[in-house]
Amino acid sequence: MSNDQYLMTNNLSDIINKPVRTDLVIATRYVNLFYGDFQALKGITLEIFPNTVTALIGPSGCGKSTYLRLFNRMNDLIDGVKITGNIIVDGEDIYAPETDVVELRRKVGMVFQKPNPFPKSIFENVAYGLRVNGVNDKKFIQAKVEQSLVRSALWDEVKDKLKKSAFELSGGQQQRLCIARALAVEPSVVLMDEPASALDPISTAKIEELIYELKKNYTIIIVTHNMQQAGRVSDTTAFFYLGELIEYGDTKEIFTNPKDKKTQNYITGRFG
Amino acid sequence: MRRFFKKLFEKIIEGILFLSSTVTSLAIVLIVIFLFREGFALFGRSPVEEGFVIAVNNKNPVSEIKASQIKDIFDGKITSWKELGGNIEDIVLFRTDDISNYFSEEELGENLEHVPAKISELINKTPGIIAFIPEKFTENDFAGKIITTDKITAGKFLAEKQWYPTAQPAAQFGALPLILGTLWVSFAAILFALPLGLATAIYMAEIANEKTRRVMKPLIELLAGIPSVVYGFFGLIVIVPLIQKVFNLPVGETGLAGSIVLGIMALPTIITISEDAIRTTPLSMKEASLALGANKWQTIHRVIIPYAISGITAAAILGIGRAVGETMAALMVTGNAAVIPHGLLQPLRTIPATIAAELGEAPQQGLHFKALFALGCILFLMTLGINLLVEYISSKRKNISR
The missing domain is CATH 1.10.3720.10 (MetI-like)
Structure with a gap:
C-alpha cells in the first residue's frame, strides 16, 4: 500500500488495523559469501515462510549474522565482500543489478544487537525512516509514529515524552524504540540480530513477547545465542556451523529430535 | 634496606613530577599576572607624554581639553577656541622647537638658558596660544596655565576609535x-x-x-x-x-x-x-x-x-x-x-x-x-x-x- 492510499483514510484506527500481506516468500539458493579469501557462507539453501519466526542459531563465527544481513544487503557496506547464488525476497532476486536497495531496505527492516537510537527525540527516531523516504505529511507521520509505538508495545510508556531524547529511555525501552523505528516504514520482513543480548531478563521477556505479537503481521528472522530464546519464540530453526547450514526445520523437531550429531551437541551445550 | 631505597626512589620520582607540574602552573599564572599588571598600568594615566605639559594663556577660560581634541588641535582640524567652549580666538600652535621662529639666537642665550623664560613670555602675550612644552619649563615663575586632560580608562580604551599610540602631544589609545x-x-x-x-x-x-x-x-x-x-x-x-x-x-x-x-x-x-x-x-x-x-x-x-x-x-x-x-x-x-x-x-x-x-x-x-x-x-x-x-x-x- 502506498503512502497516498494512507492519506485517503486519514483515520488512525484504519491504519493500525490494516491487513498485512501474507504472500511473501524468502528463499536463498546456493548462496556463497566470501570476505576476501575467507568463505563465510557455503552453499546455503533455505526457504522461509511468511508470518513465521525463524531462529538462526550456531556458535560464534558460524555465519548466522552474515546470513541475516544478506536480506537487506547490509553486507554491501563491507569492502571486499563477494556473493554468489540467489537471494529471493518477495519473488525477486535482491542481488540483481536492477534492485533498488533503498526500496529493499524499506521492505526488510532490521533491529540490531545493541539498542542504537539516533541522537534525536523519541518521535523523530520513529519518524526517521518515513522522512528519509520522502514522506512530509505531518498527520500521516504522526499516525504512523503512534501506530509503530503501539505495535512495539512502547506507546504507553512514552506517549507523554515523545519530544524527549531517545537516550533518556532504558536499554530495553531503547530496543523497543528501535523495533518501532523499523516498523514505521511498513516492512514485511523484520531481521533481528540478537535483539535481546544486551538486555536484562525483564526487558528480554518483553522483547520476546513482542516478537510473538509481531509474528501476526511480519515475517521475522532472528539471530540468537540463547537456546531457550530460540525455543520460546521461533517456529522454525536453522542451525549453522562453520558457514554451512547443518539443519533446518521445525523448532520443536530440532530441539527434541535433531537429526545431525553436531546440532544435538550444540543444543545440549557440548560446544558453542 | 632494599625496600627503603625502593620507597625513597618512588618518593624522589613523585617529588620531581610534583615539582615540574608546580613550576609549569606557576609559570602560567605568573605570565598572566605579569600581562595584566603591565596592561592595567595604562589606565588612570594621562595620555600626554610623561614629563611634558600642555599650557595656554592665563586668561583663556578653557582649562580642560580631551585627549582626542588635543590631537585634532595639533592636526589643524580644530582652529578656534570657540569649538572648545572658549573665546572667539584663533588657536596658535606652539611646540618647543618653534621657539626659534619667535626669538633670535641671542635672545635665547648661548646655551638656550633663556628658553623657559621666553616661552613663558610668549604664552603670556599670545592669547590664542596652545603650547606643548617640557614640564620642567613650568617650574619657576610660569606665566601660562597648565591644561588638564582626561585620563585613559578601560572604557575609553575599548570604545574609542583612534589608535595613534605615538601621536604628540597626546597619544590616542582606542583599541x-x-x-x-x-x-x-x-x-x-x-x-x-x-x-x-x-x-x-x-x-x-x-x-x-x-x-x-x-x-x-x-x-x-x-x-x-x-x-x-x-x-x-x-x-x-x-x-x-x-x-x-x-x-x-x-x-x-x-x-x-x-x-x-x-x-x-x-x-x-x-x-x-x-x-x-x-x-x-x-x-x-x-x-x-x-x-x-x-x-x-x-x-x-x-x-x-x-x-x-x-x-x-x-x-x-x-x-x-x-x-x-x-x-x-x-x-x-x-x-x-x-x-x-x-x-x-x-x-x-x-x-x-x-x-x-x-x-x-x-x-x-x-x-x-x-x-x-x-x-x-x-x-x-x-x-x-x-x-x-x-x-x-x-x-x-x-x-x-x-
Whole structure:
C-alpha cells in the first residue's frame, strides 16, 4: 500500500488495523559469501515462510549474522565482500543489478544487537525512516509514529515524552524504540540480530513477547545465542556451523529430535 | 634496606613530577599576572607624554581639553577656541622647537638658558596660544596655565576609535579598530574554512577509502606544521596580487587576504577535530540509518552530523581561536591600517599584528608599551573565552553520547 492510499483514510484506527500481506516468500539458493579469501557462507539453501519466526542459531563465527544481513544487503557496506547464488525476497532476486536497495531496505527492516537510537527525540527516531523516504505529511507521520509505538508495545510508556531524547529511555525501552523505528516504514520482513543480548531478563521477556505479537503481521528472522530464546519464540530453526547450514526445520523437531550429531551437541551445550 | 631505597626512589620520582607540574602552573599564572599588571598600568594615566605639559594663556577660560581634541588641535582640524567652549580666538600652535621662529639666537642665550623664560613670555602675550612644552619649563615663575586632560580608562580604551599610540602631544589609545579588525578577519576566515574543512572531514571520514585517507591525513597534518611566516609569504606573493587584480583595488593587502590566509591556516584544526568527531559516530547508528532506506548523504546529514555536531562546533571555535591569535601571517597580508573596517576589501589590523609590529618601537615602561600589554590582555581574554566555550560544548557532548 502506498503512502497516498494512507492519506485517503486519514483515520488512525484504519491504519493500525490494516491487513498485512501474507504472500511473501524468502528463499536463498546456493548462496556463497566470501570476505576476501575467507568463505563465510557455503552453499546455503533455505526457504522461509511468511508470518513465521525463524531462529538462526550456531556458535560464534558460524555465519548466522552474515546470513541475516544478506536480506537487506547490509553486507554491501563491507569492502571486499563477494556473493554468489540467489537471494529471493518477495519473488525477486535482491542481488540483481536492477534492485533498488533503498526500496529493499524499506521492505526488510532490521533491529540490531545493541539498542542504537539516533541522537534525536523519541518521535523523530520513529519518524526517521518515513522522512528519509520522502514522506512530509505531518498527520500521516504522526499516525504512523503512534501506530509503530503501539505495535512495539512502547506507546504507553512514552506517549507523554515523545519530544524527549531517545537516550533518556532504558536499554530495553531503547530496543523497543528501535523495533518501532523499523516498523514505521511498513516492512514485511523484520531481521533481528540478537535483539535481546544486551538486555536484562525483564526487558528480554518483553522483547520476546513482542516478537510473538509481531509474528501476526511480519515475517521475522532472528539471530540468537540463547537456546531457550530460540525455543520460546521461533517456529522454525536453522542451525549453522562453520558457514554451512547443518539443519533446518521445525523448532520443536530440532530441539527434541535433531537429526545431525553436531546440532544435538550444540543444543545440549557440548560446544558453542 | 632494599625496600627503603625502593620507597625513597618512588618518593624522589613523585617529588620531581610534583615539582615540574608546580613550576609549569606557576609559570602560567605568573605570565598572566605579569600581562595584566603591565596592561592595567595604562589606565588612570594621562595620555600626554610623561614629563611634558600642555599650557595656554592665563586668561583663556578653557582649562580642560580631551585627549582626542588635543590631537585634532595639533592636526589643524580644530582652529578656534570657540569649538572648545572658549573665546572667539584663533588657536596658535606652539611646540618647543618653534621657539626659534619667535626669538633670535641671542635672545635665547648661548646655551638656550633663556628658553623657559621666553616661552613663558610668549604664552603670556599670545592669547590664542596652545603650547606643548617640557614640564620642567613650568617650574619657576610660569606665566601660562597648565591644561588638564582626561585620563585613559578601560572604557575609553575599548570604545574609542583612534589608535595613534605615538601621536604628540597626546597619544590616542582606542583599541576598537584593532578588536573589530581581529574579529572580522577571524570570522571571515571561518566562513571560508568551515565549509571547506567540514567537507574535507566528511569526505575523509565517510567517503574516502583507506588508501586515500592514508595519503590525505599526513598531508593535512603537514599543513599544520608549516611556519606561519611561510603562509604570510605565500599570501603576500599569491593572494594579495590576486585580490588586487580581481577586485581592481589600489592595494591587495586587505582583510579578505588576511581571512583567506588565516582560513587556510585554520583548516588543519577544523579538519582533524571534526573528522575525529565524525568518526566517533557508532557504526551501528550508521547501519540503522541505512537499514531504514536512507542513502549515504541522508545518513551523513541526518545522523552523522547531528551526532558529531558538538565536535564540529568545537572545531570551528578552535579554528577561530587559531585565527584570532595568529600574528605573523596577519601582519604580512592585512595591510595594517588601524581603522574600523567597513568591508573585507579594506586594509585592517589585528591585535597580535599590532603588538608584534609596535612592541619593538615602544619605549619600555612608556604609555605605548603599556597600551600594547593592555591589548595583550584583551587578546588573552578573547582566547580564554573561546577555550571556555569549547570546554562547555565538549562537556555537553559527553552528556549526549553518554
